[in-house]
Amino acid sequence: MLHINDLGFRIEGRPLFDQATLAITKGGKYGLVGRNGTGKSTLFNIIKGDLSPDDGSINLRKGARLGAVDQEVPSGPETLLETVVVADTELTALLAESETAQDPIRIAEIHTRLADIDAYTAEARAGSILSGLGFSGDDQRKPCSEFSGGWRMRIALAAMLFAEPDLLLLDEPTNYLDIEGTVWLEQHIRTYPGTAFIVSHDRDFLNAAITHIVHLRDLKLFCYTGDYDNFEKQLAEQQVHSMALKSKQDDERRHLESFVNRFKAKASKAKQAQSRVKRLEKMKPVATIVNDPIPPIELPSPDKKLSPPIIRFDDDVSLGYVDDISILRKIDIRIDEDVRIGILGKNGEGKSTFAKAVMGMLHAQTGHIRRHKKLRIGYFAQHEIDALNLDHSPYDHVVELMPIATEAQRRARLARFGLGSENAETPARDLSGGEKARLLFSLISFDAPHLLVLDEPTNHLDMDSRVELIKALNTYEGAVILISHDRNLLESVVDHLWVVGDGRILPYAGTLEDYRKSQLEKHRTANKPKKDQTNTKSGQRKAAAQARQSIAPLKKQVAKLEKQMEQLKDKITKTETELAAPNLFTDTPEKAKQLGQQRAKYISQMESTEEEWYEAVENYETAQSRIII
Secondary structure, eight states: OEEEEEEEEEETTEEEEEEEEEEEOTTOEEEEEOOTTSSHHHHHHHHHTSSOOSEEEEEEOTTOOEEEOOSSOOOSSSBHHHHHHTTSHHHHHHHHHHHHOOOHHHHHHHHHHHHHTTGGGHHHHHHHHHHHTTOOHHHHTSBGGGSOHHHHHHHHHHHHHHHOOSEEEEESGGGGOOHHHHHHHHHHHHTOSSEEEEEOOOHHHHHHHOSEEEEEETTEEEEEESOHHHHHHHHHHHHHHHHHHHHHHHHHHHHHHHHHHHHTTOGGGHHHHHHHHHHHHHOOOOOOOOOOOOOOOOOOOOSSOOOSOSEEEEEEEEEOSBTTBOSEEEEOOEEOTTOEEEEEOOTTSSHHHHHHHHHTSSOOSEEEEEEOTTOOEEEEOHHHHHTSOTTSOHHHHHHHHOTTSOHHHHHHHHHTTTOOTTTTTSOGGGSOHHHHHHHHHHHHTTTOOSEEEEESTTTTOOHHHHHHHHHHHHHOOSEEEEEOSOHHHHHHHOSEEEEEETTEEEEEOSOHHHHHHHHHHHHHTTTOOOOOOOSSHHHHHHHHHHHHHHHHHHHHHHHHHHHHHHHHHHHHHHHHHHHTSTTHHHHOHHHHHHHHHHHHHHHHHHHHHHHHHHHHHHHHHHHHHTSOO
C-alpha cells in the first residue's frame, strides 16, 4: 500500500529522518509512536505531499486514495449530515451528474455505480458515524457553524471515516474525543475496510485498534507486529539482547586492544598484532537502543492537610450558564483532602461545567458550594494552555511567580518540569504542545495546591511523558479530580469514578472496564427500545398478542412495498437488457431514447418506493421491538 524508501528530511538544518524505510501492507492498522518532536506529524505531511523529502521516496500504490483530516475544519451553514456525505467525492460527483446526464448509456452507468457504492444508504451510514462520535439525531441536522472547534474536529473526522480512503492518516484522533467516542472509534478502526496509519499516544487505543506499531527513533522507522503492549515487550527484549551483544563485543575489543598493546613492539608477535588491529578496524559497533531519560514532572504536595471536606455541594446544587436552564441538577457530594476521582461521561454532558464549579469559576444556581477557606486549587485545561502569554518564555513566566528569587532558583524550578536550558528562553508560541503542558503544570502547582483539577491533561504529552505524569500524580499527596479519555491514566491514578449524564453527577460502582463494556453495549442497542413489561405472564402474552395485531397493517405495508420494488427491479433489468442490444442507438435512436426515459422513470419510482419502504420498516421494527416476548 505504502513504501517509504531511504527517507531523508531536515528542518532548519536539524535531521528528522535519515535513510528511514517502512512498508505498510494493505488492510493493516498501523500506530505511529515516538517522542514529541521526533517528526511524526512531519512524516504525515511528507506522505500527503505537503512537504518534499530531501532524500529517498514515498510511493503510494497506484490508484489508491489517500485521506487525512484537514486542519481547516468545517464551519459553514451546511448540516453535519451534508458535510459528511459530500466527503465521498465520487458519490457527490455521480449524484450531481445524474441530475444533468442525457445519454441513456451514461445514465445507466451512473446508476449502476451508485448501486455498487451503496449510495442509497449514504445518509444512514453518515448518521451512524456521527452518532458514534457523539452527535445526536438533532445535532446532525444543525449547521456546522453552531459547533465549537473541538466538535468541528469530530465532524471532520466523521467525514474522513465516511469517505473511506484506501489509506487513512489520522494524527491523534482521540484528543477531541471522550471515552465513549474513543471506544466507538476503536471498534470502527478495527473493522475499517482500508489501511490506517495513526499517530497516537493513547495506550488503550493502540492496544484495541492496532495491528502494527511503527516506532520513530534515531531518525529511522522500526515496525513491530502486534499491539502496543506487545511492542513494549519486543522492545525490551531487543534492548536486553543488544546490550548483551554490546557487552560481549566490548569484552572482545578490550582483549584485542590488550594483545596489540602488549605485543605490537615484538617482532615475533608483530604479524598476530597486526591481524588483531585489522580485526578491530572491521569491528562494527552493536546498535543499541538507548533509553534517553525523559524529563520528570514534579507536583509538590501541600505542606499541611486541611480538615475534610475541602469542598462540599449542599442543598441540591444546580449548575448552568443561563438563568432557569440547568446543565447539572441535584448535586450533593463532598470532596476530601486525599480523594482521587475520575469523571466520566460524554462531552457536552457537563464535565467541564462541574470542574468550573469546583474552581469557583461558576456559581450555583440553587444550593450552596462550600470550600475550605484555606483551600488552594491548581487547574489544568486546554484553554489554560491557550491563555499562556505567547511572547513570554518559560523563564519569564516563572519570574512573575518568583520575583525575588535568584536565577538559579528559577531555572531549578523549570528543570523540575523538564524545561531546561534548551527551551527555558524560548517564547511560548514556539514551544511544542508537550512543552506548553509542562510549563502549565509548573505554574498551576507553584503554590503546592491541596486539589488538582485536571481536564484532559495528556492531550499534548507523548507516551513517556504520560508515564512521568502518572508517577507525579501518584507521588502527589493532595486530592485529584481527573477528566480524561486516557483510560491508562485513569486506571493508574483514580480511586473513585463519577459519571456525568442526564443532568446528574453520580458515583459509579463498577470498574473502568465495566464502563467501557457498557458503552459498547449501548452502541449496539442504541436503536432498540426496551420492551414493555407487565406484571404477569398471562398479561405479557395478552399484551404481546394485542401488539402483534396492532402492527399487522405495518407489516403488510412493508410486504406491499417490497413487492413493488421487486416489480420495478424487474422492469429496470428488462429495460437495461433492451438498451444493451447491438446497434440499438444507431438503428433505432428514437426507441433508444424512449427506453432511456423509461428506465429513468423506473429508477425514480424505485428511489421513492425505497424511501417509503425505509420509513415503513423503521415504523414496523420500532413497533415490533415493543412487543413483549
